[in-house]
Amino acid sequence: MSRRNPPRVSVIIPAYNAMPELTKCVTSVMEQTLGPDKIEIIAVDDGSTDGTGSELDRLARTCSNLRVVHRPNSGGAGIPRNTGLDLAGGDYVFFLDSDDYLGPDALRRMVATADENRTDVVLGKMVSVGGRAVPTAVFSHNQPRTDIFSSHAYRTLGCWKLFRRSLIERLELRFPPYRNCEDKPFTAAAYLNADGISVVADYDCYYSRNRQNGNNLTLTAADLVHRMDGTRLCFETVARYLEPGPRQDRIMRRHVEWELCGPLRALLPRESEQRAREHFYPQFRHWALTYVTDGVFQLIAPPDRLIVHLLRADRFEDLMTVVRHAKADAERGHVVDKGRVYWDHPFFRDPAKAVPDVCFDTTDRLPVHHELAQAAWTGDGDVLRLGGHARIESLGPLQPTTRLILRPSGFRHPDIRVPATVGTAPHQGDDAAAGFTVDVDLSTVDAGAPLGAGQWDLYLDVRAQDVSRTVRLRQTRTDADGRRAAPPERELATGSRHGHGSTTARPFFTPQGTFSLDVRQTEAEPACVVTGIAWDTFAPATLVVSGRLTGDAARHPHPVALRAEEDAGSVREVPLLYAPHGSRTFTARMPVRNLRPGRWTLTLRTDDPKSPVPVPTPKALSGRRWFRAARFGRPYYAKPLAGSPKRPMALRVAPVRPVAALRRRLG
Known part of the structure; x- marks a missing residue:
């Protein structure tokens, strides 16, 4: 298959005994609105015996962008996905299971979202066909750019998503050869390293369905033995990419609830007691001791806390009692004591069991x-x-x-x-x-x-x-x-x-x-505005402040004087001189040469001492120097200090230090 430009998306379809669902799966990709020139389809026949391989070959003869690979059966979806990844050349990779299919506009929308928002992973809304469970919380609304800490994205670890291929290759991601849970560590690693995640929730992108013959891997490989390796790798992946702390706790919580406590409660009672004790229990206990921090323990629900506590305390018999009766005990009521609500479990405050109350405290979880x-x-x-x-x-x-x-x-x-x-x-x-x-x-x-x-x-x-x-x-x-x-x-x-x-x-x-x-x-218009601040051309070191009353002046205390207040408490004032004939303009002249050294703040005093009007700091007012005869002709200077627009103008008055002035000149 030759093409002038590389494809935008490589769609990888692992297929094993996938008839008759396979045909709709592949044709749903062939009919994408993104266009055949922008899509390559890599379908991997994993040693099928039901005609899947011949159907793929037939479809390939009608579609130039469909590539079919035949390989011996591997026993899972991970290895054929890896085969497809090794051949993929698209900017993005999308994994599509052979029993599912896409909405016609799915890839166009997801690629456009990734391009526009520069995100590495895009989740397209999933739809249930025939009652198969699909995630819903993450698809409540479109999310152009988010992450696993700001969304429900981490609740769905299936690989049916659009991934930027450069992310996969940078991390050297491949699927482990497990029959179940093989996609969770892959997706977790991508999430934890992604530069942004997008969610397309306003279009039905991915249709998930059960096969007519009931041989979905999630159904035929659902026992604990098929889950343990994938679960272990999930925990190790989170620990590898996240430092210990609250962020790691939030992500670990998902795996403790869904990969540790859930399967242990549902599947461990199906095993023989010897196999449960010797083969599975030690691994579950190791995970509880290694990955369930105190932070995670506080986040999980009381039934899960009870399981984790018994694992930590190495109480196998009590654990088996709890998981065997989990369904019936979940229906038990509550006990209210001193403002807290507790699950009325048989172990609650049983002296012989000595389980802490926190394992039964449901107060913060009551609806x-x-x-x-x-x-x-x-x-x-x-x-x-x-x-x-x-x-x-x-x-x-x-x-x-x-x-x-x-x-x-x-x-x-x-x-x-x-x-x-x-x-x-x-x-x-x-x-x-x-x-x-x-x-x-x-x-x-x-x-x-x-x-x-x-x-x-x-x-x-x-x-x-x-x-x-x-x-x-x-x-x-x-x-x-x-x-x-x-x-x-x-x-x-x-x-x-x-x-x-x-x-x-x-x-x-x-x-x-x-x-x-x-x-x-809302700020009212001030009583007056300052229209000019300048040094007097004819009077040495005299600051001239001019202004005018505003149209809202009648609602405010009347400005009467220009006031200079030194940080130590000294005050100097000069009156505002209004122009004759009822004019609303005024001028004030402050002889700065008469101010003693220090930092002076300038305001317009009003007839209400509690409502001064700040004199704004001018943008381009230079400093001034003068000589004081009473001080043996020593030079002094005054300069405005930098300030914010909302703060009154401040002047620094100080003697000139000859040595410092000389250094500045020479420098």
Whole structure:
């Protein structure tokens, strides 16, 4: 197969006894809108005996960009994928299983996303055909550029993705020769080294289905013996590429839950006790001791904590008891004690078992059902009324100690807690005590002071049986157009003070339905503006400040003098001289030569001493020198100091040091 330009994508299809699904799989690639000139298909027949090889050869005769490789059976998908990788020449590689197929526009969309965002891995939305399980959380919305710490991407470690081939070759990635879990270490290594990940969620890219004959590898190689090597390599891959700490803990958690505890609970009881004890248990215990840090232990659920604890403590018999009864014990209720909720497992506080309470603590995992049903301003004041319903599952009615929490977003400020009135608002079901109402008076909510500027996210501290769960206040319901109606923006009466601008509060819903409040203060026009700062041409070392009153001057204290204040507390003032006949312009002359050495700050004093107007720092004002006869003709200088636009102008007054001045000249 010859082509003028290298392909954009190499699609690699491992195939073993894949009829009749194979035909739709391959033709779905041949019909891609990306175009045959930009795609090469490498199909590897892994020693099939059902006509798969001859069907691939037939398809190749109709498609010049399909290359077929026949090889002896390897027993898994990894080796034929490696064969395809060794032949691939595309900018990107896509792995497609022979029982699955692509949406017509899948490759075009994924390649465009990778090109535009310069990402190394692209996940295309997966669709279940015939009930086969597919990941869903990561495909809730498009993500042009993300990573494994900011998305749910790491929940899907199957290799059915678009990979930049240079990443694969740089890492020298190949699939291990395992029958199950062979793709997880490969994908994990790519994720952990990728320069960005993209998610295409607005198009059905990959259709995943079970074979008619039921011989999918995930079904025929599902025993523990087929999983152990792949699981070991998953743990080793994460440890290799991530330093110990919170980031590693977050990723290890996935493998502890899905590759350690899940299979151990579901598959270990199927083994004979001798084989479980001698062959599998030592390896599981090694992983628990090596990779489950205290940070990981805190992240996993109580049933998994119990398993890890028994592995660490080397209690094989108790572990087998727990996993054999796992399904029945999962249905057990809860015990509430001193504000904590515990799983009522037979081992809980059994003196003979001596398992720590933390292995049963479900407090932070109990579902909280809640809804913000109403949000509205009351009257013409600054009070925002919120109402809805909330309950902690299995714990009964709300307690009066339930509180609304206003939490600052992006700036530092203590949380503000507002009491809620329970049992008085719209609710769901028959539990009237789940209702709540909160009146938030923005004029006094912050310990008697108005709510400060910034974005405030709203939470609800839900309390029942002295158990506290804090959740983000949310509205799940939308109108027919998928929108949520927030109260209108309002100018607050408490924000309009003499000499200041207005304060507005804008309630809003985020795209996820959470509720926030944006408080903003607008600066009023100042009483006056400074229009010029210069040295007087005729009077030595005299600073001239000129300005004019603004149209909003009537609302502000009146400027009356130019004030210079030294850091040590000394003050000098000169009056503002207004032009005659009611003019709004003024001038002030400050004899800097009369100021003693030090740092002096310049402001315009008003008839309200608490409301000075800062004199801005000029951009191009040079310094001045003069001689003081009273000081034996010693030279002095004054120069403006660099400052920010919002800070008053500062002058440095000091004697000239002859030695330093000479050095500067000579230098």
